[in-house]
Amino acid sequence: MLGFIIQRFIQAVGVMAVMSVIVFFGVYAIGNPIDIVIPPDATQEIRLEAIRRLGLDQPLYQKYFTFVSNLLQGDLGRSFVYNMPVLELIGGRLPATLELVLISVICATVLGVSLGIYAGYRPDSWVSKTIMAVSVLGFSVPSFWVGLILILFFAVHLGWLPAGGRGDTVMIWGVAWSFPTLNGLSHIALPAINLALFKLAMMIRLARAGTREIMLTDTIKFARAAGLSEATILRRHLLKLISIPIITVFGLELGSTLAFAVVTETIFSWPGVGKLIIDSIAVLDRPVMVAYLILVAFLFVTINFVIDLVFALIDPRVRHGASA
């Protein structure tokens, strides 16, 4: 177990190092952030001054080493654009993304798995066929379009829900969250639906495929023979047996949505980290980009690690090794 953890940790560090190098060199290839933001009446001297002051004239490897040494001391640098420490900038916007993504992914999973199990359990009913047809839409329709249609319909036409932004917040543990308030929930509703559609579709199909496969196995036949009720079979046996692929996908989707809910955040003006990263890319705010992508790499590695641990918990075969 300890060896497993150490091995994963080394992997994590390796991934983050590679990520930082790629981003550094990639951004360097595009060019100087000065040229995007410099005011039109700046003289050559002022431009060179600004480049010097921001340290953009140092050779690349020197910049990289300064960055790494700061990173090891916990300092992720200051944003060019906002002149705020990057950690503060990202940290300030993280709760907004967290609450949106968690609400959306959890609802999508709970609803998706339930619908998928039903669709797999009674594959020939018209309800199941409708569920599968709608799930295809969830895959194929682009999320920015769905988002705009949701706004158009629910916010502009019907006026039930707000068109964007975040609602009223309450402070819990020193951080501002908006889900405890009704106003906050009304603001979360549409972006959460928008984010959830794709995951919902995927969960439905995964759960259905798993259910159809498991329902035909001997385990279920013997459980029925033992007199267990259908509900108990579904809960105790089926759910655990189909859960490994579902949990894997859940972890992957959680990670990627947390990191890259850009489209939804942009359309709904949700003040989260996804919007921060796309804005930073547009103005080549290198400190924010590099810091954010490294944090994302760390996040993915952590999530995968936790998922592997959860497997070990759920599935005794993984815990005790293949020879059990």
Place this chain on the structure above:
Amino acid sequence: MYHQKFLAPLAFALGLTAVTAASAQTLTMGVRGGPESMDPHFSALGSHAEAAKHIFDTLVWSGTDLQIEPGLATSWTAIDDDTWEFKLREGVKFHDGSDFDAEDVKFSIERIPVVTGPTTTAIYVRRVASVDIIDPYTVHINTDGQAATLPNDFIRLFIVSSEAAADYSTAETAAEGFNSGAATIGTGPYKYVSWEPNGDLVLERFDDYWRGMGAWEQVIRKEIPNDSSRLAALKAGQVDVVNYVSSVDYLALQQDAEIDAVIGDSVYIMNLQLDQREDTPMVRANDGSALPENPLRDLKVRQAIDYAIDRETMVEIVLEGLGKPANQMMPVDFFGSNADIPMPEYDPAKAKELLTEAGYPDGFQVDLYCTSDRLPGDGAICQGLGQMLTQAGITTNVNAISKTVYFPAQARLEYSMFMNGWGTLTGEASYTLGSLAHSNNPDVKLGAFNRIEYKNDEVDMLLQTGATMMDEAARRAAYEDAMAKVMADKAYISLVQLQTVWGTKAGSLTFEPRFDEDTLAFFITPAS
């Protein structure tokens, strides 16, 4: 079960009305871009300055048509070749009750080079050598040499309180001090309440503002960068006014009785720029082989390009009517605009004739570059240009790319034919001609944005002498002459002047659109 289905939408609707009912005296604005910091000296970006103008005042005010008017300074005179005397407005109070005086002006000017960010505001004080306080309401600004346009530079010189910002004027402390509100004390119409980067800026009215009391008790500026979402927020009633309505949405708005569109001329003009270097990377013969020399250096070829462009169609079809044909790099009536320059004609036959005379009967091939995400219609204008030029015989490959890639590449001189918009934000010619038309010469600090190696010695002479002429009439004549010569050379071909569209709820607000596209809450009043 049945009544539960009613409960949720009912609850949402109630929540929504509760929020809107409490805001009867509040103006909520949906803006495309917001400030990067509450420190007005941090950035020279238009959206940053626009937000800062709510909390702070500038020394010199730029009016609706960008011509300068008294602001916190009531008058200014050049008392000798390198000194300007500014008389300051008396009786102005800061938000914390303290008085505005010359200390604050000196402090603000000296603070700028220390705290400015990458979009440097040092340009506004680049000619200032030192500041002397003569009495509490008079300052002498000593410049490095003759600075005829110093008052124009000060239209974005924001004045902060020397007491409140005293501890927050280094690069490390400025952001925290201003973003927390400790130093955000200005003389402007609204007081700072709260701000989130890329989020909402909340302001409340300052009752002792020197221009008078604003109409709104509270102002909330919401940053909504996506055009469709911003307009949806207006239609849903979440905001009262939005800026930068896109041309496609504008057409749809004309059918919508509930939204009014306010249209104003923009200061931005789209200029096509033709590389004048001997070797240019992106021009070649029709079969792909290299040409013996750069065709863009031949005046006849440039004139042919000008004749091939149909500006009327560009405005009517490409911009959906939201623009005007332009014949020079500044709007008319600006200081230095030349009213005698004729509007170029559209004559494709003449274009082909000129090309043949220049030795290119079959034309040639060129890659055209422009931004797709900076100004409204930029990508579309480029595509229109590509088609018009191809019809005249110059096969054009259009590349409309993101400004993030375009500007650094343009600065590295990688392009041969490119187009971007240029806005004369100070309202006078030295800003535009000085940066674009003068040859690139760091020693005289001119030509910093001349990326086509355009050089006309007469123009250089006019611009250098113009900058030193303290006599306004003589300076104006010099700039008008320079403008005429630059446009006749056709290395810069001005295409269209853009128009900006704001959206408001029908009949609810009135305001006069500004050339610099600023949306300022103080000048927006409820329609009576």
